[in-house]
Amino acid sequence: MDQKKTKRFDKLYERHLQMLKLQGKSEKTRDAYARAIRRLRDHFDCCPDKLTPKQLESYFAQLVETHSWSTVTVDCWGFKFFFNYMMQQFDIDVLLDYGVTGFPDTEKVINPTWRELNRSRNSLVNKRRYRRARFAEMTMYPETSDNPEKYNAWLKKKPGF
Known part of the structure; x- marks a missing residue:
């Protein structure tokens, strides 16, 4: 040298x-x-x-x-x-570029059938969640016996939840 x-x-x-x-x-x-x-x-x-x-x-x-x-x-x-x-x-980039090739980004692809099944499952889960909340509300705050019609209607609704 x-x-x-x-x-x-x-x-x-x-x-x-x-x-x-x-x-x-x-x-x-x-x-x-x-x-x-x-x-x-x-x-x-x-x-x-x-x-x-x-x-x-x-x-x-x-x-x-x-x-x-x-x-x-x-x-x-x-x-x-x-x-x-x-x-x-x-800023020596001789080794940085060596052996590096571009790779395209991947796309996330979701099967439409799976998407539909997931949507229906979520719908059922949300309906069940709503019914549980409604049942808990009806159990905690039942209609009083002051109004027998409302109380009987409540008793009829309760098993549906």
Whole structure:
């Protein structure tokens, strides 16, 4: 890397380390994530924020062959942290658009038969609810025996509920 690119990397690297520390990452995590970024820089001899998704894929393919899965996993987490931070700070959207395809919104379709059954069920439930309320009202406030006609009419209505 030339001196200008090295300065750029050093600046980004320092910000990366600072962000790791601010987020409360442990010392070993910070070391592992920093090592992953340095390893990526050394492999491509350029600043990691300029890499394309194809380059990262080829790098991971080589990394899987030469290192353990735990190293690959930790490096992946380190890259994710670095690129998420970089995208947030510098609007790098190279990786954001990679492999993303549009998906149309789905429409909610309700079967008309089900809708009719649901409507009739709700109607019956509401009728039953009304009758229970009416029965409770008639039980709590029965017509008095002062007016026998009303009382007998009430007694005839009551079994219907």
